[in-house]
Amino acid sequence: MAPTCVCISTPGPAQNNGPHQCLSLWRGSSPHQDAPRAHQLRRNFLTCLSSWKAPPRIPRSSQSEALLNIANNGLPYAPLQTFTEEEMMLKRTVERFAQEQIAPLVLTMDENSKVEKSVIQGLFQHGLMGIEIDTIYGGTGASFFSSVLAIEELAKVDASVALFCDLQNTLINTLIMKHGTEEQKATYLTKLATEEIGSFCLSEAGAGSDSFSLKTRADKKGDYFVINGSKMWISHAEYAGLFLVMANVDPTRGYKGITCFLVDRGTEGLHIGKPENKLGLRASCTCPLTFDNVKVPEANVLGQIGHGYKYAIGMLNKGRVGIAAQMLGLAQGCFDYTIPYIKERVQFGTRLFDFQGLQHQVAHVATQLEAARLLTYNAARLAEAGRPFIKEASMAKYYASEIAGRTTSKCIDWMGGAGYVKAYPVEKYFRDAKIGTIYEGTSNIQLNTIAKHIDAEY
Amino acid sequence: MAELRALVAVKRVIDFAVKIRVKPDRTGVVTDGVKHSMNPFCEIAVEEAVRLKEKKLVKEIIAVSCGPAQCQETIRTALAMGADRGIHVEVPAAEADRLGPLQVARVLAKLAEKEKVDLVLLGKQAIDDDCNQTGQMTAGFLDWPQGTFASQVTLEGDKVKVEREIDGGLETLRLKLPAVVTADLRLNEPRYATLPNIMGAGPKASASGNGSADVAPMEAGCRRLGQGRPVNRGLPCAESQEEED
Numbered sequence: 001m002a003p004t005c006v007c008i009s010t011p012g013p014a015q016n017n018g019p020h021q022c023l024s025l026w027r028g029s030s031p032h033q034d035a036p037r038a039h040q041l042r043r044n045f046l047t048c049l050s051s052w053k054a055p056p057r058i059p060r061s062s063q064s065e066a067l068l069n070i071a072n073n074g075l076p077y078a079p080l081q082t083f084t085e086e087e088m089m090l091k092r093t094v095e096r097f098a099q100e101q102i103a104p105l106v107l108t109m110d111e112n113s114k115v116e117k118s119v120i121q122g123l124f125q126h127g128l129m130g131i132e133i134d135t136i137y138g139g140t141g142a143s144f145f146s147s148v149l150a151i152e153e154l155a156k157v158d159a160s161v162a163l164f165c166d167l168q169n170t171l172i173n174t175l176i177m178k179h180g181t182e183e184q185k186a187t188y189l190t191k192l193a194t195e196e197i198g199s200f201c202l203s204e205a206g207a208g209s210d211s212f213s214l215k216t217r218a219d220k221k222g223d224y225f226v227i228n229g230s231k232m233w234i235s236h237a238e239y240a241g242l243f244l245v246m247a248n249v250d251p252t253r254g255y256k257g258i259t260c261f262l263v264d265r266g267t268e269g270l271h272i273g274k275p276e277n278k279l280g281l282r283a284s285c286t287c288p289l290t291f292d293n294v295k296v297p298e299a300n301v302l303g304q305i306g307h308g309y310k311y312a313i314g315m316l317n318k319g320r321v322g323i324a325a326q327m328l329g330l331a332q333g334c335f336d337y338t339i340p341y342i343k344e345r346v347q348f349g350t351r352l353f354d355f356q357g358l359q360h361q362v363a364h365v366a367t368q369l370e371a372a373r374l375l376t377y378n379a380a381r382l383a384e385a386g387r388p389f390i391k392e393a394s395m396a397k398y399y400a401s402e403i404a405g406r407t408t409s410k411c412i413d414w415m416g417g418a419g420y421v422k423a424y425p426v427e428k429y430f431r432d433a434k435i436g437t438i439y440e441g442t443s444n445i446q447l448n449t450i451a452k453h454i455d456a457e458y
Numbered sequence: 459m460a461e462l463r464a465l466v467a468v469k470r471v472i473d474f475a476v477k478i479r480v481k482p483d484r485t486g487v488v489t490d491g492v493k494h495s496m497n498p499f500c501e502i503a504v505e506e507a508v509r510l511k512e513k514k515l516v517k518e519i520i521a522v523s524c525g526p527a528q529c530q531e532t533i534r535t536a537l538a539m540g541a542d543r544g545i546h547v548e549v550p551a552a553e554a555d556r557l558g559p560l561q562v563a564r565v566l567a568k569l570a571e572k573e574k575v576d577l578v579l580l581g582k583q584a585i586d587d588d589c590n591q592t593g594q595m596t597a598g599f600l601d602w603p604q605g606t607f608a609s610q611v612t613l614e615g616d617k618v619k620v621e622r623e624i625d626g627g628l629e630t631l632r633l634k635l636p637a638v639v640t641a642d643l644r645l646n647e648p649r650y651a652t653l654p655n656i657m658g659a660g661p662k663a664s665a666s667g668n669g670s671a672d673v674a675p676m677e678a679g680c681r682r683l684g685q686g687r688p689v690n691r692g693l694p695c696a697e698s699q700e701e702e703d
Binding site for chain 2: 085086088089090092093096097125126127128131135139140141142146
């Protein structure tokens with residue numbers, strides 16, 4: 001016997017998002033189509049996992065807006081969570097886009113390890129892949145902070161989608177905007193803003209944290225460079241149309257021979273391997289690449305020969321703030337999902353949230369989230385202001401990724417059994433968070449960087 | 459053909475997903491620091507206007523909002539969706555609370571005449587007061603025909619065909635322009651403002667004006683005596699069982 005739906009709807013204006021979804025899982029599917037066991041679970045949870053008034057996919061703190069102020073309220077020393085009007089509108093739009101267009105697809109994308117075309121198209125259509133690119137190239141012409149906000153909002157829904165936005169904006173676009181010739185910018189920036197995904201190829205099987213020990217060679221042959229070697233852990237290689245390849249033109253000069261090459265997808269000799277089967281960020285494909293006598297014209301060298309290592313370091317600094325934003329959004333999204341649950345679930349005649357032990361844990365996690373947010377926003381504003389921000393960026397990435405792991409783990413604890421099953425999104429946040437402490441500079445590397453700066457300060 | 463001009467009224471309301479809390483003194487609901495956004499039905503109205511403009515049937519779209527300074531945000535959203543100009547009829551925050559459909563309708567009627575528009579578009583009702591009166595009253599003041607609860611709008615030369623959702627089903631009217639149309643849920647699906655449009659809305663906003671100087675001061679005809687939660691009738695609903703904070 002199918003469970004009957006006990007819902008009381010208020011007579012009144014139809015909600016913009018259609019009939020109310022009572023007892024609906026985060027899948028977004030009709031409640032009566034799911035497996036019987038899920039029905040059983042939901043009968044006990046009732047409204048815990050979705051209030052019949054507010055759709056489950058848009059849980060939010062009622063205080064979240066209290067902190068967001070428009071910059072022109074005349075304060076000489078504005079709080080860090082102060083946005084310009086454009087940044088505010090951008091944040092709202094991305095939030096809505098993520099909730100309405102991405103959220104329903106998150107589960108399938110994770111299960112199939114494949115991002116939906118409509119999501120990528122949506123990112124491009126909304127200008128999210130060319131946030132800082134100048135409008136003359138078809139980009140959005142917004143600030144770096146806007147990128148950070150966009151990445152954070154996307155990560156609240158799906159960290160894999162946020163990664164597409166992050167890598168494109170903070171790595172690919174930044175490299176070309178900063179070091180590209182006018183011709184290269186004209187050739188690539190418009191495409192990157194409107195339809196083409198870029199892939200950044202630095203890591204190799206033998207060169208991870210020690211990236212400068214990369215072995216991929218680029219030998220000069222007349223007007224061409226011939227690239228031979230292999231890369232590993234390359235994000236989005238399966239969808240990318242442009243590859244930014246770091247190869248060494250002169251291994252005798254050590255890392256001072258590393259040069260950045262722009263390689264188009266169809267180039268002969270470029271082989272893209274099978275995507276890895278990962279723990280998290282499954283919708284974002286990660287592939288090995290092989291370069292088998294790949295001929296690249298001299299005109300496709302980005303910047304100066306032998307300066308590739310400088311570009312890589314320089315741009316990874318901003319990249320760190322982007323990753324911090326991703327981890328921050330991920331942790332916040334997980335937290336936002338969990339709190340309404342523990343406010344409704346009752347055990348021993350008491351709401352879970354009313355147990356002081358739990359309140360302390362929640363407060364602890366919330367404080368860490370706030371700290372991570374401030375670190376990230378401050379690093380972003382410092383970068384925008386053109387001030388030194390490397391130490392702060394490292395701190396932000398390190399802290400945000402570490403607490404993302406802790407937050408998601410705690411959220412699973414608070415959700416109990418529900419946190420452990422794939423029917424609810426919390427376990428996905430937990431799996432996705434793990435990579436945060438590893439990629440774009442492991443936590444140990446970040447700590448090294450921070451210590452190095454402290455050493456220089458004193 | 460695109461000589462028609464449209465006025466779209468947009469209202470800033472508490473976001474539909476926010477949990478509403480009644481103020482402790484029961485004079486209203488908490489609005490401080492609470493997320494506000496454009497009324498969903500107003501969004502649909504703006505979207506319809508923008509679609510008509512894209513079909514080259516409408517030449518200019520003017521977005522209007524009555525209320526405190528924060529209404530500028532709502533107008534900017536309309537600009538980002540595709541409106542050309544915005545008019546903010548500024549009402550001090552203290553009076554804004556008593557602003558009702560009658561006052562707004564007077565304002566809209568005056569603006570519609572002043573701007574010489576051919577079409578006034580509104581959402582059918584606002585999600586905060588559910589009045590469903592402003593559009594009808596505006597048409598009354600202007601003595602224009604009205605097509606309310608529109609689920610389809612087709613411009614035909616100097617007439618507009620409006621398909622309305624009524625209790626008995628669907629009713630189709632043909633109105634002579636100028637006319638007032640209010641948007642219902644199924645009229646269209648509003649677009650997102652793309653980032654480039656959001657960035658472009660800034661310059662449009664600064665070029666827009668403030669309309670309060672031309673409009674007569676309003677006196678509120680009604681005064682709210684109190685506001686509270688519905689009484690618990692013992693029904694199995696988690697919302698009504700919650701303690702008031």
